[in-house]
Amino acid sequence: MSTVGGGGPGLRVAVVGGGVIGLTCALELARTGHRVRLHAADPPEATTSAVAAALWFPYRAAPADAVLRWGAVSRTAFTALAGDPVTGVTLRPGTVVHRTPEPDPWWAPGVPGVRPATPAELPPGVAAGTRCTLPVVDTGRYLPWLADVVRSAGVEVVRERVARVEDVPGDAVVVAAGLASGPLLGDGTGVPVQGQVVRVADPGLTGWVLDEDGPAGLTYVVPRGRDVVCGGTAVEGATGTDPDPDVEAAVLARARALVPELRHAPVLSRAAGLRPGRPTVRLERVEPAGRPVVACYGHGGAGVTLSWGCAADVVALV
Numbered sequence: 321m322s323t324v325g326g327g328g329p330g331l332r333v334a335v336v337g338g339g340v341i342g343l344t345c346a347l348e349l350a351r352t353g354h355r356v357r358l359h360a361a362d363p364p365e366a367t368t369s370a371v372a373a374a375l376w377f378p379y380r381a382a383p384a385d386a387v388l389r390w391g392a393v394s395r396t397a398f399t400a401l402a403g404d405p406v407t408g409v410t411l412r413p414g415t416v417v418h419r420t421p422e423p424d425p426w427w428a429p430g431v432p433g434v435r436p437a438t439p440a441e442l443p444p445g446v447a448a449g450t451r452c453t454l455p456v457v458d459t460g461r462y463l464p465w466l467a468d469v470v471r472s473a474g475v476e477v478v479r480e481r482v483a484r485v486e487d488v489p490g491d492a493v494v495v496a497a498g499l500a501s502g503p504l505l506g507d508g509t510g511v512p513v514q515g516q517v518v519r520v521a522d523p524g525l526t527g528w529v530l531d532e533d534g535p536a537g538l539t540y541v542v543p544r545g546r547d548v549v550c551g552g553t554a555v556e557g558a559t560g561t562d563p564d565p566d567v568e569a570a571v572l573a574r575a576r577a578l579v580p581e582l583r584h585a586p587v588l589s590r591a592a593g594l595r596p597g598r599p600t601v602r603l604e605r606v607e608p609a610g611r612p613v614v615a616c617y618g619h620g621g622a623g624v625t626l627s628w629g630c631a632a633d634v635v636a637l638v
């Protein structure tokens with residue numbers, strides 16, 4: 321066994337992908353004692369992960385039972401990180417809006433303290449909702465922090481685009497390259513789900529609002545202290561990543577209708593990204609004979625939400 325990366329005496333493990341999934345897998349593998357090299361085509365700030373709001377919420381990810389399990393592990397991890405401001409993670413109360421009565425949301429078993437929203441906690445014109453406190457991950461701060469922790473754990477980071485998994489050196493390979501993972505593994509079931517956000521100045525909001533089924537489309541408002549992320553869109557099959565001014569105007573109008581305090585908040589920045597959609601998250605050992613290849617991708621609109629739970633399973637599979 322030759323040496324790849326820094327760290328302990330375990331296997332030489334290559335991780336392909338340096339978004340939230342690849343970084344978290346690399347960290348957990350290094351902490352377990354493996355010698356890890358991370359191959360990433362782009363820096364963290366140029367990934368889909370950097371576009372995410374990111375509220376802990378299991379949006380557009382399946383299967384439900386595994387998603388709840390991965391989500392619960394991640395929620396615990398983020399709750400611990402929220403104690404340290406440098407991580408960019410905070411715990412914030414908020415309301416999930418229900419356009420039709422939903423007394424027991426499917427995701428609620430993973431979240432303690434879930435209760436029906438009181439009328440005062442509901443946005444204008446909304447009849448029902450669920451109230452809870454969830455992690456909010458400011459990816460603009462979290463990803464650089466995570467990348468630093470990854471390097472400190474002895475992971476060697478290589479900025480390169482992998483063309484073939486077969487060519488990647490190592491005793492085991494983890495494919496965690498988001499939308500690019502399917503093509504690397506001959507899996508054609510992935511689909512981009514384009515999402516656009518606009519970030520405005522935070523007028524001092526205390527809570528987030530999520531309206532998945534709004535009459536005019538998906539809407540969320542996620543305050544992060546230095547800004548508020550307003551979204552969003554979910555366009556299956558669209559591949560553009562340039563923010564569209566008309567879409568932005570519509571997103572802002574919906575966000576301001578839900579949270580009138582945003583009416584005069586100036587726009588600070590904007591972004592669009594491609595969620596790695598897939599019928600189900602793929603987390604399995606795909607080449608049991610010979611060296612292990614572990615697939616970890618297809619997290620849809622919940623990659624941040626599932627990151628720590630999926631990384632724990634990846635470690636077990638490696």
Ligand SMILES: Cc1cc2nc3c(=O)[nH]c(=O)nc-3n(C[C@H](O)[C@H](O)[C@H](O)COP(=O)(O)OP(=O)(O)OC[C@H]3O[C@@H](n4cnc5c(N)ncnc54)[C@H](O)[C@@H]3O)c2cc1C
Pocket residue numbers: 336337338339340341342359360361362363364367368369370371372373374375376377480481482483496497498499500501514515516517551552592593594595596617618619620621622623624625626
């Ligand atoms: C508008 C929007 C809002 C969102 N909001 C949330 C939210 O609130 N909560 C939440 O949990 N999730 C949210 N998401 C979803 C979340 O962003 C994704 O699920 C997550 O970023 C997927 O992470 P990933 O690491 O798999 O992929 P990515 O972040 O896309 O990273 C892929 C990595 O692989 C690398 N790569 C690709 N091809 C290769 C190759 N051939 N060789 C080497 N490296 C390669 C890339 O350079 C990159 O480093 C949102 C997404 C969008 C677009």
